[in-house]
Amino acid sequence: MMTRYYRFMQLKASSPNNILLIPTLDIEIIWQTHLLRPQMYRDDCMRLFHRIIDHSLLATEMEQFLKEQAFIDTCKLYEERFGEQYCSLPEHNDNKPIAPKYVHPVFGSLKCVIPIYSYWDETNFDFSSVSLTNHDDNSFSFTEADIILDGNWLDLCRKYMKEMLLTVPVQNYYPYDDIDLSKASIIRLKKSYERFLYMSTKYLPSNGYNFIHPTYAIDIIWHSHMQEPLKYASDCIHLVGYVIDHAPWPSVDTNKKKSSCDDTMNAWKKEFDNDMQTDHLYNTKRNDYDYWDDD
Secondary structure (H helix, E strand, O other), X not given: OHHHHHXXXXXXXXXXXXXXXXXXXXXXXXXXXXXXXXXXXXXXXXHHHOXXXXXXXXXXXXXXXXXXXXXXXXXXXXXXXXXXXXXXXXXXOOOOOOOEEEEEOOOEEEEOOOOOXXXXXXXXXXXXXXXXXXXOOOOOOOOHHHHHHHOOHHHHHHHHHHHHXXXXXXXXXOOOOOOOOOHHHHHXXXXXXXXXXXXXXXXXXXXXXXXXXXXXXXXXXXXXXXXXXXXXXXXXXXXXXXXXXXXXXXXXXXXXXXXXXXXXXXXXXXXHOOOHHHHHHOOOOOOOXXXXXXX
């Protein structure tokens, strides 16, 4: 997977910015690990490709329309450059149901001619147990262990969000089935992230800990922000004054980490008169729950 990711990034680096190249899901998984380490990502891109390779999960309608052909072109370009198959081309299925683009709580799904866009292609690449290529060389600064660790994040986030919901005095006020990403929830999460950026500006890291540790709720928006590395760096410089690095699994003394987290939560309470861990459950203006503001 890492070898395929490196090759894909070589194609990106040697292609004009307006050329749409489509990664497969296995390549996107590695890309996500890289993107969640902004300083490492910038350093690796400059060292290996002499420019920062941008990434986005969003697309214009024209890019959505061109995606299928762009994926075929990516397959051909990869095979011509590296002499190996990129992956099997998808089979056309005219009877495949069109995915809903919009979902309304009352009117249900509104069908759209263009299916929901995902930046990567979900085509599975079959890895052979025997390969003529040496996959031991890793040109990047992250390792296979980082990729495996990152795979645990979603389960830990779900666990955290559910535990925080159990602290809500009014039971059954929020849905418990999964991470709530409704409109009102996103507004609250963005508010907590904005407060996190403010804290990163005002309060210097303490006790030997080199960054302010966020909650898993804040991480949801932070991870989304880091999806576009060029915009992330620009926003950080504009809003904070420096590019905030992100270390998903920092190697630091447990006591120092706890002390730093305690300092952050105490400062958060002082600044916003709210518990940092449950901040994402409260309305900004009225300091109460706002699940019913979703409409």
